[in-house]
Amino acid sequence: MARILIADDDADIRQVLVVALVDRGHEVAAARDGAVAVTMLTEGTPDLVVLDVMMPERDGFQVLDELTASGLRDLTRVVMLTANGSEQDASRVFELGADAYSTKPFDTDELVAQIEELLALSNEELKSRRERELDTSRLLSQLESILGDG
Amino acid sequence: MRVDGLWPSATTHEDRKDEAEQPTGSGARILVTDDDPDLRALLCGILTDEGHKVAAVGDGRRALDSILNDPPDLVLLDVMMPHMDGFAVLKGMAEAGISDVKVLMVTARSAETDWAEGYRLGADYYVTKPFDPAELAAAVATVLTSTKGELASQREHELDKAEMLSQLESIFDVG
Numbered sequence: 001m002a003r004i005l006i007a008d009d010d011a012d013i014r015q016v017l018v019v020a021l022v023d024r025g026h027e028v029a030a031a032r033d034g035a036v037a038v039t040m041l042t043e044g045t046p047d048l049v050v051l052d053v054m055m056p057e058r059d060g061f062q063v064l065d066e067l068t069a070s071g072l073r074d075l076t077r078v079v080m081l082t083a084n085g086s087e088q089d090a091s092r093v094f095e096l097g098a099d100a101y102s103t104k105p106f107d108t109d110e111l112v113a114q115i116e117e118l119l120a121l122s123n124e125e126l127k128s129r130r131e132r133e134l135d136t137s138r139l140l141s142q143l144e145s146i147l148g149d150g
Numbered sequence: 151m152r153v154d155g156l157w158p159s160a161t162t163h164e165d166r167k168d169e170a171e172q173p174t175g176s177g178a179r180i181l182v183t184d185d186d187p188d189l190r191a192l193l194c195g196i197l198t199d200e201g202h203k204v205a206a207v208g209d210g211r212r213a214l215d216s217i218l219n220d221p222p223d224l225v226l227l228d229v230m231m232p233h234m235d236g237f238a239v240l241k242g243m244a245e246a247g248i249s250d251v252k253v254l255m256v257t258a259r260s261a262e263t264d265w266a267e268g269y270r271l272g273a274d275y276y277v278t279k280p281f282d283p284a285e286l287a288a289a290v291a292t293v294l295t296s297t298k299g300e301l302a303s304q305r306e307h308e309l310d311k312a313e314m315l316s317q318l319e320s321i322f323d324v325g
Contacts, residue, residue: 001220003203011199018198019191027179027205030198044177044203 002119005044006030007037007063008052008081013104017050020108024116034058038066041076048077048119050111051098061096068097077118077126081106091141094133099126175294176201178223183213183239184256185231189279193226193256196283197290210234214242217251224252224293227273229264240271252293252301256281266312274301 004026006017014030021028029044031037035057041049053060060080067073080093080101093101100118102111121129180202182193190206197204205222207213211233217225229236236255243251255276257264265276275293277286293301 001205006198014198015191015195018194018204022182022190022194022204022206023187025205027203028194028198029177029201029203032199036201 001025001027002047003027003044004029004115005037005040005046005049005076007034007040007049007055007060009033009055010052013052013081016108017111020112021115024112034060034063037063041067042070042072045072045075048079048115050079050081050115052081054083061092064096064098073097074123079111079115079118091137094130094137097130099130175291177203178294179203180205180224180226180290181213181216181222182206182226183208183210183231183236184226184228185209186228189228192283193286196286200287200290202290208232210236210239214239217243217248218246221248221251224254224290226254226256226290227268229255229257229268237267237271240268240273244272250298252298254289254293266309269305269309274298274305 004021006014006021006028007030008014008017009032011032014032018028018030029040029046031040034055037049037051037055038058040046041063051060051063055063058066064073064078064080067076067078078098078100080098082093082101082103084103084105100114102114118126180197182190182197182204183206184190184193185208187208190208194204194206205216207216208231210231213225213227213231214234216222217239225239227236227239234242240253243253249272253268253273253275255265255268255273256279257268257276258279265273265278268276274296275289277289281289296304
């Protein structure tokens with residue numbers, strides 16, 4: 001059983017994820033905007049947060065920044081939810097310190113599996129995984145700029 | 151009525167301007183027990199929207215295990231459940247000496263005496279099915295923001311009334 005926060009301004013997405021994760025035996029809370037998410041993250045330090053990028057008050061990246069600034073980043077695993085078609089967001093998530101991302105619209109079962117996989121990793125595994133993802137995303141952005149120039 | 155819960159700023163944040171009403175007792179850890187998956191989903195949706203942290207189980211045995219292993223602030227307890235009904239869960243809690251977990255019984259409208267039995271076994275409050283979301287949220291807020299003592303005196307009062315009613319009924323039946 002893990003403690004999970006769902007941060008999304010879309011009530012339907014909150015509901016779907018809350019229900020799916022509760023049915024898997026997790027304890028779940030939800031935040032409807034970035035400001036509430038920051039508060040819940042810093043006061044409750046859940047094991048994992050599903051963080052929507054586009055939210056009122058603070059976007060997902062600002063929430064992640066504040067979590068890092070408060071020194072609590074390592075206590076919570078972060079899955080970003082990015083909008084379909086925003087390739088920029090997808091490449092930024094690892095640069096900005098997220099552990100994983102999923103693109104909307106997502107398959108609920110797949111996202112739940114991804115969340116549980118992330119929760120099962122040790123801190124060491126998580127760190128090396130994040131470094132690998134970061135390496136890959138840097139390589140991709142280098143390739144893009146080379147191709148873009150040519 | 152506003153009381154700071156375990157996660158107080160979910161209620162105090164000044165940016166929640168779209169909220170007509172501030173939730174009370176927000177941020178509590180609540181265990182939802184119901185064998186109906188749709189009702190579990192509904193309850194979890196209402197409670198997380200109020201800023202609470204929820205977990206859920208579908209039968210009484212798992213409910214009692216969960217309460218004993220990791221006591222929440224509040225249990226929403228269905229009466230009719232497989233393996234172990236809500237009354238058996240209350241008895242199990244009493245036997246284990248758990249007295250600081252609040253219990254809100256969720257009973258079927260057809261079983262009007264269930265709440266009295268629940269009260270005798272230590273439940274703090276009850277809501278009958280079907281309920282509307284606002285009614286449920288209000289009941290949860292009442293339980294979370296009341297002390298065990300306040301809830302107990304309210305419960306005594308309700309039990310007294312039930313006792314008087316049943317005496318009246320028996321008098322009229324005889325007559």
